[in-house]
Amino acid sequence: MKHPITILLLLLANVCFAQDQAADFVTFRNDVLPVLSKMGCNSGACHGALAGKGGFRLSLHGYDPKSDHFNITREARGRRLEPSDPGRSLLLTKPTGVVPHKGGVRFLEDSDAYRILQAWIASGNSAPTPADPEVLRVEIKPDASTIKKGDAENLRVVAHFSDGTDRDVTPWAKFTSANGAVTEVDQAGRVSVIGHGESAVTAWYSSKIGIARVTSPFPNQVDGELFASSPKVNFIDELVLEQLQRLNLPPSPPASDEVFLRRVFLDTIGKLPTPAERDEFLSSDDADKKSKLIDELLQRPEFVDYWTYQWSDLLLVNGTKLRPKAVEAFYEWIRKNVEANTPWDQFVREILTAKGSSVENGATNFYALHQDPENMAENASQAFLGLSIACAKCHNHPLEKWTNDQYYAFANMFSRVRAKGWGGDARNGDGVRTLFLTSTGELIQPITGKAQPPAPLDGEPLEFDDVRDRREPLADWMTSPENPYFARSITNRVWSRFFAVGLVEDVDDLRVSNPASNEKLLSATASYLIEKDFDLKELMRAILNSATYQRSSETAPGNGTESRFYSRYYPRRLMAEVLLDAVSDATDVPTEFKEILLPGQGVKKIETPYPKGTRAIQLYDSAVKSRFLKTFGRNDREITCECQRTDEPSMVQVLHIANGDTLNEKLESKDNRVDKLMAEFDDDRELIRQAYLLTLVREPTEEESAALLAAMSSATETAGGSNRRELVEDLFWSLMSSREFLFNH
Numbered sequence: 001m002k003h004p005i006t007i008l009l010l011l012l013a014n015v016c017f018a019q020d021q022a023a024d025f026v027t028f029r030n031d032v033l034p035v036l037s038k039m040g041c042n043s044g045a046c047h048g049a050l051a052g053k054g055g056f057r058l059s060l061h062g063y064d065p066k067s068d069h070f071n072i073t074r075e076a077r078g079r080r081l082e083p084s085d086p087g088r089s090l091l092l093t094k095p096t097g098v099v100p101h102k103g104g105v106r107f108l109e110d111s112d113a114y115r116i117l118q119a120w121i122a123s124g125n126s127a128p129t130p131a132d133p134e135v136l137r138v139e140i141k142p143d144a145s146t147i148k149k150g151d152a153e154n155l156r157v158v159a160h161f162s163d164g165t166d167r168d169v170t171p172w173a174k175f176t177s178a179n180g181a182v183t184e185v186d187q188a189g190r191v192s193v194i195g196h197g198e199s200a201v202t203a204w205y206s207s208k209i210g211i212a213r214v215t216s217p218f219p220n221q222v223d224g225e226l227f228a229s230s231p232k233v234n235f236i237d238e239l240v241l242e243q244l245q246r247l248n249l250p251p252s253p254p255a256s257d258e259v260f261l262r263r264v265f266l267d268t269i270g271k272l273p274t275p276a277e278r279d280e281f282l283s284s285d286d287a288d289k290k291s292k293l294i295d296e297l298l299q300r301p302e303f304v305d306y307w308t309y310q311w312s313d314l315l316l317v318n319g320t321k322l323r324p325k326a327v328e329a330f331y332e333w334i335r336k337n338v339e340a341n342t343p344w345d346q347f348v349r350e351i352l353t354a355k356g357s358s359v360e361n362g363a364t365n366f367y368a369l370h371q372d373p374e375n376m377a378e379n380a381s382q383a384f385l386g387l388s389i390a391c392a393k394c395h396n397h398p399l400e401k402w403t404n405d406q407y408y409a410f411a412n413m414f415s416r417v418r419a420k421g422w423g424g425d426a427r428n429g430d431g432v433r434t435l436f437l438t439s440t441g442e443l444i445q446p447i448t449g450k451a452q453p454p455a456p457l458d459g460e461p462l463e464f465d466d467v468r469d470r471r472e473p474l475a476d477w478m479t480s481p482e483n484p485y486f487a488r489s490i491t492n493r494v495w496s497r498f499f500a501v502g503l504v505e506d507v508d509d510l511r512v513s514n515p516a517s518n519e520k521l522l523s524a525t526a527s528y529l530i531e532k533d534f535d536l537k538e539l540m541r542a543i544l545n546s547a548t549y550q551r552s553s554e555t556a557p558g559n560g561t562e563s564r565f566y567s568r569y570y571p572r573r574l575m576a577e578v579l580l581d582a583v584s585d586a587t588d589v590p591t592e593f594k595e596i597l598l599p600g601q602g603v604k605k606i607e608t609p610y611p612k613g614t615r616a617i618q619l620y621d622s623a624v625k626s627r628f629l630k631t632f633g634r635n636d637r638e639i640t641c642e643c644q645r646t647d648e649p650s651m652v653q654v655l656h657i658a659n660g661d662t663l664n665e666k667l668e669s670k671d672n673r674v675d676k677l678m679a680e681f682d683d684d685r686e687l688i689r690q691a692y693l694l695t696l697v698r699e700p701t702e703e704e705s706a707a708l709l710a711a712m713s714s715a716t717e718t719a720g721g722s723n724r725r726e727l728v729e730d731l732f733w734s735l736m737s738s739r740e741f742l743f744n745h
Helices: 004-025 028-038 065-073 112-122 224-229 235-247 257-269 275-283 289-298 301-315 324-339 344-352 362-369 373-385 404-414 471-478 486-499 519-531 536-545 576-587 627-631 651-659 661-668 673-680 684-695 702-719 724-736
Strands: 135-141 144-146 152-154 156-161 166-168 174-177 183-185 190-193 197-205 208-216 417-420 434-437 595-598 602-605
Touching (some): 028 112, 135 197, 135 208, 183 197, 197 235, 224 235, 235 519, 257 275, 257 289, 257 536, 275 684, 301 324, 324 362, 344 471, 344 486, 362 373, 362 434, 373 486, 486 519, 486 536, 519 536, 576 627, 576 673, 576 684, 627 651, 627 661, 651 661, 673 684, 673 724, 684 702, 684 724, 702 724
Parallel strands (some): 144 208
Antiparallel strands (some): 152 190, 174 197, 183 190, 197 208, 417 434, 595 602
8 A cells, every 4th residue: 555645746746747738738829719719708799799798808709819818817806717726716607607697607517618718727827929829720521521401410620730730629619501501500510401402511710710511412313414415615514514413403404595685685785685686696597696696795885884884883983972073084984994895903903003183093083982091991802802801990800810900901001092182071072183192101000009011911011111002012912813812703793793693692702601602613713714814705705605604594393492503594683774774775765864862962963964865874873863773773882792782673663663653654755666666567466576576575475466466456446446555555564564574584
């Protein structure tokens, strides 16, 4: 039997060894903060709130370890810790419910969370230091799985540190599902498949994010020959079909020539084809007629109108914030570059580095709209990279990797931009402002009280005394083919314009935790754009020529429920301006635009009226008053966000079509299309045919013609032939209020 004193010494030695081991292992940055994050202690609903909770404040999701350590160990005279008896520390007794806690019980005394915090307190509650290993990346294993509906799988999260070590951090990672209709994931990392399609599971640990993709095939029996025999015009079709086969989703057959014609006109130039254009296309036997039509549309002046309007939405060309001269100058600058087919990287570079007069160089108005470095940085990032960094202005981004330091380093790239005439109401004066650069001036970071070295996001910092225009290296970085966001962002925007759904949704949300529905396709398409020197027409040409774009919108057996994988063309309501122009074209009554609506100032006459015949898609100012455009979801251009425009149907739209003044006034107008057709055609059958061609870009079926002829004959007999015009008005109204007219399909 050993002596009691020997046993005691051995026990003490073991305790000391365990404490030394804990001290080496348990760090505040990489062990304590992940526990507090996983348990929700530093969330926005708890102590991570701006003002904290219960007199105790932590930085949101642990973005400021130094401050958190101070508040835990030193604030309130250090009352939250009891190093001599860790179990009595408020940091442990409150979350375990030993003492009252408004946040409830967060973990138990026999949990790993408790043991980690206890070991840290007992070992001397060490502070974060620059020597702490940094988490470089987080990886989920497996990173890709195919799982049937009803099955589940356990995921493991591994953190890779700067000292070369790896650690399983699964218990401390926070899991989310990118598609709740397909996958659910619990906070232990067990993913359950509840639907069909593809989803992604993200794991967040120490401000780093890992992604695992989960595929759940649809329960369809699809012959592999269907995929092998489907048309493959280019790489787009190859990659779409590859995914469809993996998902057991049959592709719809090609659309008819008639449907394709209407679709490609609307998507490319925002205009319906005329009956003559329809006849020319359908009568052609040329095997390449579709590709030739696409080339023609890309060169038409209406293409310039349509895409100038699209980029004016993106860049917020808006008369509520700029004087008319400045609005027009910005619009004309965009139009000039669309007409010249300026490569997108050059287009963006000229905006970022713009200087001079706001009237002579319209691109400078980007800065007139965003007059402080923070707004410049946020809007440039959102518009050109598809990244929202605004959250990082106050704290490290909770869902992304961007830190508060990175935010202010990026914003400091714009800190020396100045202008004569800025300040106050942007609409004051004549709108002429002169943009220039100073050689000094820094943006102060509120948290630190000093400036961050100016740097692009994830880029190398510049020296404070570098006298160059900081926007030049910023433009180099932003438009570089190596930039992981630039080409992908514009590719996704253009893709969504043609397919109704972006490869990433929302279209301007390219954060890591919001992955693409087909990552290989997005990467390949962005690479194609880079290979084509950022020529957007080349990108559009590849999309429009693809068999994927030219598929029918009619569902095939088994693909009717999917809306992300491009097994068919997805119908969508025409954008407000295109719809109004289509109504004007069909009725041959142009819309007049005479007034603008300014917040707080009411309705005002437009200083330089738009010429008669101006199309809605040619309006350069989104402040132009139009009840129709507002009802149908026009982009107000208030913030850089695709959410500013909506193409969702609503009851208000239905009522406006039924009883509003737009359709009814145009149909009742003298010398309109109705009068001209009635004068030209005595035969009701031909009149009906012309109405269909002008609105639906197709001929009526025999059944439709017979039904309409019978109705018109009966009504004419009843009224003694005096109401033919009213009948034709009703015919046009019924066609223009139909889903077939209101939607592109």
